[in-house]
């Protein structure tokens with residue numbers, strides 16, 4: 492069969508890989524002039540670096556297996572992570588349960604309370620009981636108002652902004668279990684994985700493999716419409732680089748774009764399905780990547796629990812990955828998840844630098860702008876679906892109401908949160924679904 496795939500991110504490529512592996516023809520259209528979508532890379536001092544920080548958890552078995560299948564297993568390294576928590580003008584170690592015991596901003600009994608409930612959360616196998624309760628309600632009830640205010644609320648606000656009190660407890664449950672699965676050894680220290688040639692290399696080899704298996708992958712190739720004809724929505728109105736737009740027909744189409752793009756491309760949907768598509772909001776990601784001549788901190792990951800700071804996390808990539816990959820330079824991501832209409836989203840790179848530098852100096856008073864050799868400003872739309880309560884019931888199905896048309900995007904990843912591992916799993920599953928449906 493012939494399958495058209497909209498989007499050359501991880502999900503679209505994983506679907507094309509699966510289809511071509513099973514001797515079907517798959518053709519991927521990616522509107523950008525590079526592949527990889529949210530996991531794409533750019534060049535920094537001779538190395539390839541993700542536009543937004545990326546690592547793998549130990550539980551990310553689907554992408555790990557794919558990396559091995561592509562012959563890149565030797566490139567995948569697992570490193571000890573270091574986590575900090577910026578609170579009240581100080582950076583606290585926050586990598587292991589032991590660190591929580593020494594976290595003085597919280598009274599001792601509250602530390603114990605937070606620790607015990609976190610432990611119980613980690614041992615909870617089913618998320619069903621968290622489905623209809625917000626993280627705010629559950630955490631403040633169980634871990635106490637202080638534990639919630641000092642630890643969890645800043646994290647929720649940081650990730651979801653104005654939506655912080657709407658987030659379902661399932662989201663927190665998933666984050667806690669993921670991080671625990673990544674802890675190893677007596678000290679229970681988190682280990683994170685990274686393909687040393689970058690996620691960009693994995694994506695490049697994946698695209699090569701699709702071509703070797705008989706498929707086609709196009710960049711600078713956008714889909715303007717999914718056209719319905721003879722009862723199926725399997726014709727694509729595509730425009731390839733330097734070409735006129737043309738119609739291409741397939742036996743099935745898989746769209747991997749965010750839902751708000753999909754509703755523009757697809758034929759009108761019945762009300763129920765349409766409401767599910769528009770019922771899930773997204774936040775964007777705004778990232779500043781500083782390439783520096785010296786380190787900023789000694790932590791890989793630092794949560795910022797200070798509402799006056801204009802960023803929510805600092806990720807110092809070269810405190811996890813050898814900086815020799817980037818000509819010996821130090822790399823710091825400054826991360827935020829604002830909505831598209833926010834001030835922060837609209838700001839230029841220069842404006843963000845002016846805004847961020849004084850705050851960076853609060854964290855490291857020695858920091859000076861002259862440390863920054865170059866900086867890169869990236870915006871990622873549709874970066875984070877907002878996972879409210881009873882989220883599972885509102886997810887649109889992969890099989891759309893239109894014959895032959897399938898949807899595989901990050902809103903459909905649940906109870907886990909978006910991530911390359913789950914886009915691989917989803918891409919392969921939806922490809923299998925397409926093949927199964929065709930065999931009837």
Ligand SMILES: Cc1cc2nc3c(=O)[nH]c(=O)nc-3n(C[C@H](O)[C@H](O)[C@H](O)COP(=O)(O)OP(=O)(O)OC[C@H]3O[C@@H](n4cnc5c(N)ncnc54)[C@H](O)[C@@H]3O)c2cc1C
Pocket residue numbers: 497498499500501502503520521522523526527528529530543544545546547712713714715747748749752756776778871874899900901909910911912914
């Ligand atoms: C800041 C940030 C940090 C992250 N950190 C991690 C991490 O540490 N570990 C991890 O595993 N994951 C991480 N993720 C998540 C991970 O990158 C994503 O979940 C995953 O890459 C999503 O892949 P996708 O293919 O589902 O979607 P996307 O990557 O969004 O791909 C969709 C593609 O469709 C294309 N497209 C849209 N419209 C059209 C059109 N009309 N025609 C043609 N093409 C179109 C887009 O250009 C895009 O390339 C992070 C994401 C962000 C934003």
